[in-house]
Every structure is written in structure tokens, then in C-alpha cells.
Amino acid sequence: MPVEFKNRVAIVTGAGGGLGRSHAIELARRGVKVVVNDLGGDVRGEGGSMAMADQVVAEIEALGGEAVADGANVTRAGEVRAMVDTAISKWGKVDILVNNAGILRDRSFSKMEMSDFRLVTDVHMIGTAVCTRAVWNHMRENRFGRIVVTTSSSGMYGNFGQANYSAAKAGVVGFMNTLCLEGAKYDIRVNALSPIAGTRMTKGLFPEEALDLFPVESVSAGLVYLVCDDAPNRTILCAGGGSYAATRIYETNGIYLLPQDRTAENVAGHWDAILDPAGQGEHDSSGHQSMKFAARAQNHMAPKNK
Numbered sequence: 001m002p003v004e005f006k007n008r009v010a011i012v013t014g015a016g017g018g019l020g021r022s023h024a025i026e027l028a029r030r031g032v033k034v035v036v037n038d039l040g041g042d043v044r045g046e047g048g049s050m051a052m053a054d055q056v057v058a059e060i061e062a063l064g065g066e067a068v069a070d071g072a073n074v075t076r077a078g079e080v081r082a083m084v085d086t087a088i089s090k091w092g093k094v095d096i097l098v099n100n101a102g103i104l105r106d107r108s109f110s111k112m113e114m115s116d117f118r119l120v121t122d123v124h125m126i127g128t129a130v131c132t133r134a135v136w137n138h139m140r141e142n143r144f145g146r147i148v149v150t151t152s153s154s155g156m157y158g159n160f161g162q163a164n165y166s167a168a169k170a171g172v173v174g175f176m177n178t179l180c181l182e183g184a185k186y187d188i189r190v191n192a193l194s195p196i197a198g199t200r201m202t203k204g205l206f207p208e209e210a211l212d213l214f215p216v217e218s219v220s221a222g223l224v225y226l227v228c229d230d231a232p233n234r235t236i237l238c239a240g241g242g243s244y245a246a247t248r249i250y251e252t253n254g255i256y257l258l259p260q261d262r263t264a265e266n267v268a269g270h271w272d273a274i275l276d277p278a279g280q281g282e283h284d285s286s287g288h289q290s291m292k293f294a295a296r297a298q299n300h301m302a303p304k305n306k
Helices: 018-029 051-061 075-089 112-143 151-157 163-186 216-226 264-269 271-275 286-300
Strands: 009-012 033-037 068-071 094-099 147-150 190-195 236-240 243-245
Touching: 009 018, 009 075, 018 033, 018 051, 018 094, 018 286, 033 051, 033 075, 033 236, 051 068, 068 075, 075 147, 075 286, 094 112, 094 271, 112 147, 147 163, 151 163, 151 190, 151 243, 190 216, 216 236, 264 271
Parallel strands: 009 033, 009 094, 033 068, 094 147, 147 190, 190 236
Antiparallel strands: 236 243
């Protein structure tokens, strides 16, 4: 199955190193024109320099590709809007947005300063929203868009010392789920990438020999598919070390309790039935869950006297 890009323009945030650099270079190899965005700070989000983004642009140009560097802070709407305007001025449009920028400020929740909680969620979640909002109406008008948010196993399953990061990474999945509904009729497809890769952000979280098993390029192979012309929609793709899987959110069939039986004791007493995976399924909107519950309640209502 060919993975094609027809004269596409992409913005990749956090593209000065690690996964973002790999994403930008692989897209450029396939003929995509790329805005290489990076604030140039450290893993904690401190400092700033254009050197990293400029270096990636030089690498892309050496490969025969087209790219431009940008140092916008993804949390600042004015800077992001200027970045988008630069891309449109230079190449006429923006087709692809890869929300990859991120920082870490790990600490157990009992010791975490709320300023560190806010900063991490600002960059990962609010930054994703700011960048997406800056291209959204443009993509609607062009009736084409490919957007990726970067989630994490920490967001879906938790990880000690990462309450801030986990909250943000779970948040972008909810963001994706709604944008898929709002963008569908405009051919805007939104997916989530959950990567495992050996980068400066994961250094210290895993033994060095383990990081060698997770090259960034294997993650970028999945990313490229998520933003191609024939991309899927509303998928959480997990990628790392040559493995690719999808995370899916299921709801059990559950139980129904009559009004007189709706007590905490009966919830506890039926706990195994509530958790029983038999008959579980996915919902494609919150309304579908409401309809499921409403239909069940309706079916259990006593018939009215005629």
C-alpha cells in the first residue's frame, strides 16, 4: 500500500531534536515541505535558541528537501499564528500539523509544585490546542487536513512521578476524539501517536541499553502514515522499537438496577458483572453512551396504565 503526499506542507513542533527531528526529516524525504518548529530550550522548557531548528533545516536541505526554521513558543497564540502565516506565505497552505513539542518536570505528586503541573500541561495540552486552532479554519476552508497529537502510555495507564505529564497526555486524546467529529466533513483527520523512543526526554527513565532498542525512526514510520493522504482517523497508534499497536477505549455492557435497588451495596454486589468484558464495545461519541443508558432505562420502565 503506497503512502503518498500530494504537494503537502507540514508544521512539526518540537522538531529540533529527537522524535520531532526524525518526523520532519522523514516527511521531507517524501517531498513534504516542512516548518521545523523548536523553541530550542532544554527538556524542562528552559532557555531558547534557533540553533537546533536551523540544524534540522540544513539537514533537510542537504537531502534536497524544502524547510524553514521557526522558534515559536507553542503556548503563545501570537507566535503560533505568525508561524502559520509564514508557512502560508512561503508555500500557500498548511496541510499537516504534527503536535510533538513537549517538556518534562517529573516529581511525585506530593512534592510537585503546581507551577510545574501548569507548565507541563500548558506545553503538551494547551500548546496542542493553540497550534491546532491556528490551522483549523484554514484546513476547513481547504477541505483537507491531517493532524496528529502526541499522547503517551503514561496518559493512558499512568506512570509514577508524572501526574502532570499523564494528565496532559490523557487530555490530548479527548481533544482528538472531539476534533475527529468536528473535522470529518472537511476531510480533516485527527490521530494520536503514543511513542516509545530513545530521546533526551526518556534518558534516565530507562537503562541506556534499553533505549538502544527504541530508535526514533521506527516511531516516525507510524507518524508518516497517520498524516498521509490516505491516513486513518481517530486512531491511537502506539509505536516503538519496531512494534506497532492500537490503544482502544472500550466500555463494558454493565448492568441496570431498578430505582429501588440503586444503592452502593448493590453496586458493590454486582461489581463483577459491571466489569465483565463480555459484550463490551466502543462508542464514537459521548452521545452514544447516553443513548445506551437511556434505551436500557426505557426498556425497564413499567408500562403506563391505559
